Amino acid sequence: MKKICYVLGFIFMSALSGCENEIDNLEAPNGGLHGTVYDMETNTPIPLPVEGSGGVLVSLFEIGTGATASIDFRANADGSYTNNRVFNGNYRILVNGPFIGVCEGYTKVNGQTQFDLKATPFSRIAASATISERNKVELTYKVTKADESFSLSNVSVMWNYTPRVDENNANYVTKVAKGKASEDTHTFELANDKQFVENFYKIKANGNKIYVRVSATVNNIVNYSEIIELIAND
Secondary structure (H helix, E strand, O other): OHHHHHHHHHHHHHHHHHHHHHHHOOOOOOEEEEEEEEEOOOOOEOOOOOOOOOOOEEEEEEOOOOOOOOEEEEOOOOOEEEEEEEOOEEEEEEEEOOEOOOEEEEEEEOOEEEOOEEEOEOEEEEEEEEEOOOOEEEEEEEEEEOOOOOOEEEEEEEEEOOOOOOOOHHHOOEEEEEEOOOEEEEEEEHHHOHHHHHOHHHHHHOOOEEEEEEEEEEOOEEEEOOOEEEEOOO
16 A cells, blocks of 8 residues: 555656646746837827826737737837847837827847837827026926817826826826817916925936826827926925
8 A cells, every 4th residue: 555655656756746847847038029009190209198997008929839828018108118128029019198099010039129110199299398596487388289170178288206107096196177278378376386395305316317207088089298307405
């Protein structure tokens, strides 16, 4: 009886060891993908929401392997995207962003591979900003719809003490709705802003930097300006 137990134990341990070796021998991803979504008309990167749970989803669909699940990750606020751990192979890339129509393409990943895409945003937002010695920020913007038949329902201006700025509640300190004004200048009186005063130690620790941005809602789709960095005064 003992001999049988020893034999069964040996078989079990051998099988377990074989499984461990098989797991250890699984190859790590040998490639990666990075790129930028460019505006089809201006050939500049399309600004996007902050990367994270509310960011733009990038999906990779492997072709010719029978894989059914996509590889999903988030694009960056500057319109770029990166995934450094992708198996070499052929892929369809889909970027589910604030674009007219579908933003997709096909590429072969072989090592670290660059692949850019083009799309058309619902609106384009030009923005500029200045800050005075008394920390008065003047933010000027102009929203241009991609099609004159589209409907502009709201413009918002916002600031934050980190470079993560968008309409998500966690990504702004102050946000002001400007309604349907497609072109305007808004003033943030930061010296009188309680949030600015109470969080100035965080701002100071980051080199006195603050960040402003503009969003526009057109046909219920939100597009953004670039994030503008300013230096506040002590």
